[in-house]
Amino acid sequence: MTAVQEHSMTTTGPLDYRPRNSRIGAWIGAAVAFFGFTGLSFTLGSATVEGGAVTIADQAAMIGLGVIGAGIALSFLRLRVRADDKGIEVRNVTSTRFFPWQVVTAVNFTDKMTWATVELADDDEMSIMAVQVSDKERALAAIKHLRALLEQSRKS
Structure with a gap:
């Protein structure tokens, strides 16, 4: 639907408007958050510098943070x-x-x-x-x- 529809000079029709640039930014931000945290989770390795272990649960938590970040970014689509x-x-x-x-x-x-x-x-x-x-x-x-x-x- 178009953002603004011109009608006769005596009446103005309804408006249904969504922003364009912030919608693009929301999708880009969501992709960066999700893929960034997902990529980071696979590059952690199996041990930390101090000798601790990086488990599958830690990797899943990192991906979960990416999902949360993407969700926050996508809330701007509303x-x-x-x-x-x-x-x-x-x-x-x-x-x-x-x-x-x-x-x-x-x-x-x-x-x-x-x-x-x-x-x-x-x-x-x-x-x-x-x-x-x-x-x-x-x-x-x-x-x-x-x-x-x-x-x-x-x-x-």
């Missing part, structure tokens, strides 16, 4: 923002939250920010990690789309 005429759903690494447009006061994304934020009526703020500065024009188009949906909700 990043997503969805928005429609009802509100905005923000999925970050560990949480998913939905905000109706009535509680959203602004969608912020300045050149000093790593990712966008949604400002709420109770003076709270939540990061939109899916909209990242590294995605450049795609991220700007997504912010414009989110702001258009916010304005559209205020008019109706």
Whole structure:
């Protein structure tokens, strides 16, 4: 699905946006963690410098560390923002939250920010990690789309 779909000037359609660069980075990080620790486990040898033994369990533990590292890296594949005429759903690494447009006061994304934020009526703020500065024009188009949906909700 495309990140931003243009519709008529009177209505703005739904948005389903995922970052591109961090997804690539997550896959690369996962591969490096898994294959790095797996390779390291096979190069340990059978004895340590002090004379201790390296067992199969030690090698399995090293591979397990690689799996854990890969899992942490792959958790960044969860990043997503969805928005429609009802509100905005923000999925970050560990949480998913939905905000109706009535509680959203602004969608912020300045050149000093790593990712966008949604400002709420109770003076709270939540990061939109899916909209990242590294995605450049795609991220700007997504912010414009989110702001258009916010304005559209205020008019109706």
